[in-house]
Each structure stands twice: as structure tokens, then as C-alpha cells.
Amino acid sequence: MSTSDSSPPEGSTPDRRPLIAFAWLWVGAPLAYGLYELVQKATQLFTG
Template sequence: MNSSGPSTPATTSPPPGRPPMTTSPANSTAPPESRRTGLIIFAWLWVGIPLAYGVYELVLKAAQLFTG
């Protein structure tokens, strides 16, 4: 058993001529969570607006079908 204390993770440097890896783009000013939230809202609108229009048209056609 090693009682010299907690071990620290080994750090390695990138190969020569290669920049270190990052977790986010360098030109990003917004935190990733807000970009993701905006993308999710956009995706829901992209799908939800045509879906709502389709349901609206369905209700109109069904009303015409059953009311003559």
C-alpha cells in the first residue's frame, strides 16, 4: 500500500507541432449550454410549426367531412 498521499493525474503535452486539445471552440463567446438551448428551441420550432399547421388542416378537413 502506498501511503504517500493522493496521486495526481499525469499530464501529457501534445506532440510537437500540434496545439493542445480544448473542449470548446476558441472563438466561442457564449457558454455551450446557451448555444445548446437556442438550438433545441430552434429544432422544436422547426418541427412544431409545420406539425401545428398540419393538425389545424386535419381538423378543418375532418370538420368538412363530418358536417357535409
């Protein structure tokens, strides 16, 4: 009898939270910097 569960047995999966946090930082840091620069440029554009 073969069971094909989609989830592996408990305790055998690696903890991917550090990888997920790194991925969020990899995308989020440049995004935050770009938004900061956008706000700075828009402020200069509309206030003189």
C-alpha cells in the same frame, strides 16, 4: 493519472437552448399546421 469524466468542466459548454428551441419550432410549426388542416378537413367531411 487520467480521469475520464463524461462531463466537461463547468462553464466550457456552449448554451444550446436556442438551438433546441429552434429545433422544436422547426418540427412543431409544420406539425401544428398539419393538425390544424386535419381538423378543418375532418370538420368539413363530417358536417357537410
